[in-house]
Amino acid sequence: MSQPDDDLPPPMQDPVGVPPPARAAALPAESVLAQLASDFLRERRIERRWRTALRLFWLALAALLVYSVWLQGRHAPSSTTPHTALIEVRGEIAADTEASAEQLLAALKDAFNDDAAEAVVLRINSPGGSPVQAGIVYDEIKRLKTLHDKPVYAVVEEMCASGAYYIAAAADEIYVDKASVVGSIGVLMDGFGFTGLMEKVGVERRLITAGENKGMLDPYSPLLPKQRAYAQAMLDQIHQQFIAVVREGRGKRLKETPETFSGLFWNGEQAVKLGLADHFGNLDYVAREVVKAEDIVDYTPKDNVAERLAKRFGAAVGAGAVKALRDIAPIR
Incomplete structure (x- = not known):
């Protein structure tokens, strides 16, 4: 004798559309770990890009200062x-x-x-x-x-x-x-x-x-x-x-x-x-x-743009340049 339809078990549901906590619970443990690893690597890549950009900025500014002072010293x-x-x-x-x-x-x-x-x-x-x-x-x-x-x-x-x-x-x-x-x-x-x-x-x-x-x-x-x-x-x-x-x-x-x-x-x-x-x-x-x-x-020596920047930023420029030079090791 067949069972009525009301006694049948509910069909399997796709975890898509389920709220994140429920979806995480529905996914296999391997998928959750893979997602976390992917997010972590993405954040690390973004962090490295910003750090690299900051280093390049300080190095460029330091090079500009050195060149400008050298140029002024040569200029008459x-x-x-x-x-x-x-x-x-x-x-x-x-x-x-x-x-x-x-x-x-x-x-x-x-x-x-x-x-x-x-x-x-x-x-x-x-x-x-x-x-x-x-x-x-x-x-x-x-x-x-x-x-x-x-x-x-x-x-x-x-x-x-x-x-x-x-x-x-x-x-x-x-x-x-x-x-x-x-x-x-x-x-x-x-x-x-x-x-x-x-x-x-x-x-x-x-x-x-x-x-x-x-x-x-x-x-x-x-x-x-x-x-x-x-x-x-x-x-x-x-x-x-x-x-x-x-x-x-x-x-x-x-x-x-x-x-x-x-x-x-x-x-x-x-x-x-x-x-x-x-x-x-x-x-x-x-x-x-x-x-x-x-x-x-x-013939009076004049402050150039780089020197005005150096005076404006003060020790921060030197500190930033030194830190960039110290941390310039290759990024993997």
């Missing part, structure tokens, strides 16, 4: 016609600025070595800076002037003070505007002392040194009379070096007064009267009327 403005060579001295004079000795010396050498350059003009707009950097530039200007017998003029815009005037003293003539700020022939060492404030708030300074003067000028420790005298003597020596440079550069044109080397500064009109400057005039006037070479060629 050139003109076959007689011209006035311009070098800008702008901003603080320090080792890591645009007015560093390294930058200015490279520009000076290029300008003096160019036979078409009739004269070198330093266009100055600087409050000064490091006496060491200024001294290096001064000495190099004097050396190159003697070697090439080429005149040097300083043209002051808004300011030529302290270390900037140190450099200007090497010029054959100094041109200013009537309202330019000139002078400040002096040396300073500044800082702060917090000892009184620390006592009021109950803070104890714990400074351990080997050498009785190792902590000299520490802002959180008292300034001893002996240390103050030593610092003052050192500043006086540097000041005398500055004075000697100005006297050598300006010669009999300098009309010394008790205030000349006191650190005061004057406007351009007063500077001419005191012999700190020679004439009134700007860059175009000097090139046209003094040098007699109206064409001006700028």
Whole structure:
């Protein structure tokens, strides 16, 4: 006797269309493992592609930086016609600025070595800076002037003070505007002392040194009379070096007064009267009327795109390039 249709077992169903958990349960274990392995390998391939792209990016950027710096070092403005060579001295004079000795010396050498350059003009707009950097530039200007017998003029815009005037003293003539700020022939060492404030708030300074003067000028420790005298003597020596440079550069044109080397500064009109400057005039006037070479060629080193990127990204660029070089082993 046959069974009714209601008692028959349900037909087999295709796992397609079944929700993922049910489908995984319906598939054989080998198929599940194969699917997981496939997904894992696909993710690994994507990860390797991104890692490779990142490495190539850092390497390309590092190569661009190296090439750009090399190219800039080789580049020097050139003109076959007689011209006035311009070098800008702008901003603080320090080792890591645009007015560093390294930058200015490279520009000076290029300008003096160019036979078409009739004269070198330093266009100055600087409050000064490091006496060491200024001294290096001064000495190099004097050396190159003697070697090439080429005149040097300083043209002051808004300011030529302290270390900037140190450099200007090497010029054959100094041109200013009537309202330019000139002078400040002096040396300073500044800082702060917090000892009184620390006592009021109950803070104890714990400074351990080997050498009785190792902590000299520490802002959180008292300034001893002996240390103050030593610092003052050192500043006086540097000041005398500055004075000697100005006297050598300006010669009999300098009309010394008790205030000349006191650190005061004057406007351009007063500077001419005191012999700190020679004439009134700007860059175009000097090139046209003094040098007699109206064409001006700028020898000042300029930041290129790669260097701006390097400054923008900072240490990240170097770190990324080093990591890429370290991890550049073949990818399998």
